[in-house]
Amino acid sequence: MGNELVVRKSSLPASQRIHRAAQYVRMSTERQQYSIQNQAAAIAAYAHSNKLTIVRTYRDEGESGLLIKNRAGLIQLLEDVQAGETDFAHILVYDVSRWGRFQDADESAHYEFICKRAGVRVAYCAEQFDNDGSMLASIVKNIKRVMAAEYSRELSSKVYAGQCRFARLGYKPCGKVGYGLVRELVDEKADIVVALFVPRIRDWVAKIAHDETRHNDQQHEQNLRQAIEILVRWGNDDDRRFIEEVAQQRLAGGLTVPFAKVWLPPLLNLNPVAAIDVLEKGLANMPAAKLGSGVQLFADLFGHDFGGFGFDLHGPGFTPPLLLRLLRLAYIQVRIGDDTEHEGSHSLDTRDYAERGRGAILGALFASTGPEGWAAKIEVAGDCLFAHIKDRTLALAEKKAAEEADGVALTETEFCILDKTGESPPKTCEAMFALMRDRLDDIDDLLLQDISPRALWASITDEHIMRRELARALRDAANHSYTVDQEAVTADEKETDIRFRSTGSAQQGTIELKLGDDRSGRDLFDTIRDQLLTKYMAADDCRAGCLLVTIAKERKWDHPKTGKQLDFAELMTVLSDEAERISTELGGTAKLMAKGLDLRPRLSSERSSRAKRRQG
Structure with missing residues (x-):
């Protein structure tokens, strides 16, 4: 249905053109494989319901809606309308964005006005308004034009930011790459990568693990953190046992030893029981304060959704009794009475992240199942430290138990x-x-x-x-x-x-x-x-x-x-x-x-x- 196959006809009388229509379809890139077909199907359904016959098709494939310059289909449509060489009284378009994402909404309105002045009505088939010139239709249509333009602007910003990040990682974001400049992505979990790098990283960690002379070196701390994460994530079981042993050795002196906050997260990942033992021992004599060391610790460990070393509070290692011990520590250090009430928008600070971490631990405990989960919740309800959530805890415990009872699947015979x-x-x-x-x-x-x-x-x-x-x-x-x-x-x-x-x-x-x-x-x-x-x-x-x-x-x-x-x-x-x-x-x-x-x-x-x- 390309333009080169369209047979040009002389203008017909209005009485014959009233039930004839042309369709205009556009897709932005060649990768939108089914966009044209989907538009044509929706337009055909609209034409059938309105007793219209589609006699002409104008199309722009792989063309942006920002400018009219390269849109041969729309240019030809406007030329035919202005020249009076149309045998149709309607132009059917899928929606306002297909007509164009012109950054000036008046430009989109201008092209539609050209058609309207020539006696050809533009209809947007998939929109929820009838383009009948009413005040409501005019308002909604203009809003849609502005939204179409804004979508393009936002998409452009996002693509640009993504391409910049891609380039910073060392990749060529666009265009053909010159000889010798191709950087291929190798699966970071591939055996060859593990064989090449993990043993060397382990040797480095073993060498510097007990080095306390650089405890104020932020770059050294970051390098150590990354090395530990690589060994835990992509090393073998022996590598993980090595990290666990070193972490326990380093933290045996408590939470005040150099790089304690580097070794505690992997220990929480590999051996939660040992990690919480360290926390209980280290926090036992630490005074609680609104922005004290305990608050900072809980903010760093449990309050962030991004970055750092990950561990799952809902995982099997964090049993309900263990979560209860952790929750008690959280409520002692991150005291309810010190919580800050914010009004309006604000930037999150250490206290906010600590409160978020405390909530994450409580949520994990409430989500626990089985007899141990029930027992832990009942213990929370009976502890004066959690008196303010006693009723809520009992209600959630009963609800969770009921959900577990109702969640057992039935066989066909049982049904x-x-x-x-x-x-x-x-x-x-x-x-x-x-x-x-x-x-x-x-x-x-x-x-x-x-x-x-x-x-x-x-x-x-x-x-x-x-x-x-x-x-x-x-x-x-x-x-x-x-x-x-x-x-x-x-x-x-x-x-x-x-x-x-x-x-x-x-x-x-x-x-x-x-x-x-x-x-x-x-x-x-x-x-x-x-x-x-x-x-x-x-x-x-x-x-x-x-x-x-x-x-x-x-x-x-x-x-x-x-x-x-x-x-x-x-x-x-x-x-x-x-x-x-x-x-x-x-x-x-x-x-x-x-x-x-x-x-x-x-x-x-x-x-x-x-x-x-x-x-x-």
Whole structure:
């Protein structure tokens, strides 16, 4: 569709030209492979919806929109319009920028006015306004012209800056390179580069590592920093062990030794535990101040997003307990009370970077997962150093735990079970715990029904028989989510009363049954830790448990600690509080609860009926 193929026609009457249009398409560089085709497709769709026939194409390929000088297609279009040699009444352009990125917006408007004066309307097909001459269209169109020009100016500045940087690195940024001036980029991780340079760099580091005579030499410090980074990033395991050993040797004297701030970052990268030991020792006697040495240290280590030696606070080396130790150091040195409130725009200083580093450590701890992550967050919530974020910490800990529980993927079979029954097999300790609680609540509901087994169960005085009855009821409610075992043998040959086993994972739940009529409050209280937790919940995949206590007659219990007389409801409150306390103490790694089944007759008529049966 080049201009040389366009057949020139004499001007047609207006009545015949009204449904005919020409299209103008332009792309800036030859590398924009599909720009012309995309423009033509959008223009064709616009023409079809407006009942226009495209009869002429003007195009500029690989031409900038800044000037009209080299745009033969647009020049020819304007010449045809001014000469009256057009057989169309519309010019279709993809958008305002394709018409041109003229640095003077009036120049773009001038060329459009030439067409408009000759009775040819310019339409911008991809724009959101109709070029109908209205005030709104005129305002938006002019804004678009200015934006098109500004884009070109900004792009020019960015390209120039990039080319200058490219040239400073030793490359030829443009044009053909003369003989002998080609600099080829070799992969910095290529074996040949490592073989040539890394051993030499290591020898240099080994030679000057203990040189303390140049501790005020900034260039020497920068060279050492770069050499260490090269060895850690692109050396082998032996090179990294070498850097770790030297770093520990150099930092054994604390944070005041020469080049301590050079050796601490690689040690944080290679051995975070050793690095935080150094930090704790070095900061122990360092007084905290708004712009003290501790603030400077945290700003240098954790406050910058660019430059320097990198280490990932979210990496596996930074465990939640380690992050908690680091967070305590940060809050002691970078004190909340010294934080600066800025108004309006400002340049970041050392204090700002230190506060940013403190926030980065807190964010990494909040993002930690698993039992250790939960325990660390609970410890933060209970530490007076973090009293101002206690509620936020607890809320985030619960949210993170819920996300972990919900994030377990289901198999196709498990999705079928979910679709059929409304629940899926538990895959986490939390899910198993919730399932057990739900099923035991269902048994409470069963005992309130007319077909309740309350009277039958109340007559049972043998725990083995009661266990069998409860296991049957729980098995009937399984919905393919779990199976039920009685007296499952644990790793240490102990037998649990009832054990849930998930059908979709290795997760298990344990129910320890006790008939409360003949047991003391102390016996039931001690069962939670000494028997249920210690004996039956030791395995990693069996960390959900319940002490289930039944009662069939009226009686009182002594409080396990105070000796106060308790009824059944009060006893279960004490047991539930103890189960919750142990769960919190374990940092969420185990879930415990205490549940009571009251089998006593609910109504006086039930009591008299039961008495008659006994007399008979």
